[in-house]
Amino acid sequence: MAGSELTNIKSPRVKAVRRLTKRAFRDRDRSFLAEGPQAVREALALDGVVTELFATADAELRHAEIITAATLAGVPLFRASGEVMTELAQTVTPQGLLAVCRFVHVPLERAVTADARLVAVLAHVRDPGNAGTVLRTADAAGADAVVFTDASVDPYNGKCVRASAGSLFHLPVTTGVAVTQAVQSLKDAGLRVLAADGAGKQTLDDVDLSGPTAWIFGNEAWGLPEEILRLADEVVRVPIYGRAESLNLATAAAVCLYASARSQRIGPGAG
Amino acid sequence: MAGSELTNIKSPRVKAVRRLTKRAFRDRDRSFLAEGPQAVREALALDGVVTELFATADAELRHAEIITAATLAGVPLFRASGEVMTELAQTVTPQGLLAVCRFVHVPLERAVTADARLVAVLAHVRDPGNAGTVLRTADAAGADAVVFTDASVDPYNGKCVRASAGSLFHLPVTTGVAVTQAVQSLKDAGLRVLAADGAGKQTLDDVDLSGPTAWIFGNEAWGLPEEILRLADEVVRVPIYGRAESLNLATAAAVCLYASARSQRIGPGAG
Known part of the structure; x- marks a missing residue:
């Protein structure tokens, strides 16, 4: 896991990710959020889709195979505190994994x-x-x-x-x-x-x-x-x-x- | 429309209805709430199911046929202020009609x-x-x-x-x-x-x-x-x-x- 844990919900990185819950920012960055192990696993299966992965310490242990796949794919990983994950996730019970993904739609x-x-x-x-x-x-x-x-x-x-x-x-x-x-x-x-x-x-x-x-x-x-x-x-x-x-x-x-x-x-x- | 408008969300009648949003009270009274014109109309189509009907002034005008059906069936009607209806209804946009209904399940x-x-x-x-x-x-x-x-x-x-x-x-x-x-x-x-x-x-x-x-x-x-x-x-x-x-x-x-x-x-x- 590269870097130290993100603990500040007001940090620029956390804010940049949080903005992707709004359509205008998604359209500007051509990026969106995928939450939870199932979605993150599926996103990682596609080349070049995941551009950043956030995981809590718990989720890192629970989903080691996802972390390994992300590392092998060269995806930047960030450990997030529980508070930061709650800020980023849109579900009431975030499962500790969240990926920033490039748009996947086709013409x-x-x-x-x-x-x-x-x-x-x-x-x-x-x-x-x-x-x-x-x-x-x-x-x-x-x-x-x-x-x-x-x-x-x-x-x-x-x-x-x-x-x-x-x-x-x-x-x-x-x-x-x-x-x-x-x-x-x-x-x-x-x-x-x-x-x-x-x-x-x-x-x-x-x-x-x-x-x-x-x-x-x-x-x-x-x-x-x-x-x-x-x-x-x-x-x-x-x-x-x-x-x-x-x-x-x-x-x-x-x-x-x-x-x-x-x-x-x-x-x-x-x- | 019998009686005057219910405007106080703390009145005993409003509280008694509001309690039916909780299962323990529903089971005790063998009664539940049906909201909106479609559900209320269907409930009124069954004999003796609706025991009380609450309507806002707006809904009374908009759904006159439901009010008439309730009156003909001898169902006590209560006009509710918008605030009371919001308190009683569980939907974000209550449509101004709410019925207290007897349990309808069968053995x-x-x-x-x-x-x-x-x-x-x-x-x-x-x-x-x-x-x-x-x-x-x-x-x-x-x-x-x-x-x-x-x-x-x-x-x-x-x-x-x-x-x-x-x-x-x-x-x-x-x-x-x-x-x-x-x-x-x-x-x-x-x-x-x-x-x-x-x-x-x-x-x-x-x-x-x-x-x-x-x-x-x-x-x-x-x-x-x-x-x-x-x-x-x-x-x-x-x-x-x-x-x-x-x-x-x-x-x-x-x-x-x-x-x-x-x-x-x-x-x-x-x-």
Whole structure:
């Protein structure tokens, strides 16, 4: 562990890291924070992503393999006091590890390629926890990419990073794209674009999901705006068999993405 | 609107309602709080459930049909000042309506009947938001009942009631049951009991879900304990097609419950 322990929450280094909890500073530095052993491990698995690692003395002992990986990768390490870690971390129970990471998103044309078979588009998703959960679910369902449109939350928001549980580092993510541009690229790449909306005339059970598919998910309170529904090839709803008015956004996205994943593997009858 | 406006947050009536945010008082009074127009509307749809309704002047105007329904049902109405409503409500942006409701759960034998085809069991689910979301999803998927075991969160916890989005009032819910007892009842009622766990040998795609099925969902951090896995007829995991380590509990539950719902309607091939 290089250098001495950071104990002063007002030190310039601590303040510089703390600023990355704000989007304006993240965008300026093109950097964000990843907290906890799982996220830090996944970030270290990517070349050149982690630029600084902060660890408490406890965490150094508990996660020796992460410290070793960081050292081998030449990542500057800083030991932080418990108080400094609490200042830096955004979780109530920080697990003593926090990495400053370079932005990992890629341009739209690298996320949406001609061999993509399953893509999730987050349009107007404002809740970072929901967005991160959809990213994690898209990863689990084997999606090729996730697109955050310019009206959606920042994928580097701390809550989104945490809810993604490492998936932000697993698959190509693109951000800040206009929804019209995203849809055009998806269509050009040969994907059928389905808008998930409770007002859809067709249900998941009615559509053939065996081909390459992109799903557009909107804000849970008001679904997708008319102009986005018009851009899509189909508007599809998750069937409600009981008396619930609707599903939570992340839940609906899970049902849609898994229906696609299953159908692409098992065939159209399973859609 | 009977009586004058409640403006004093220290008045005995306000304090009595406020206490229902604590489980011990809920259990003593066998009463809980439902906030917001959607939950209050659903509660009023059940005979004798709402025992008191609190509304701000604004909410009275905005939701006149709810006020009328409450009046017709003989529910005592209290106008609350904004300050009192903020004191009573647990949400940051209370929507000006709050009902004191009688417990709505039913005994296990009324929740799990011989004609039940889909039941969700929450075992060791500690996060009230997750529990409420699973309840909402189970309702959407057409489940016949939801069982909260004695090691799970209180279904009347404010966060759970809110996350359920009214579903707590839609389908039979039972609570405080030992998991062994719940599983025995489910088996006696002819349901196949599946434990959802990331360590399951079989995936959702391998099992025939067309028959009557109960799903047991556990705590998201550590899945289900060995003794519960042994009680189940099968341990089933949601397949992970990508690189995510696991799914969030509510997301995994949605995929399982919808796979069952679809399979029961479309046939085994769709499982």
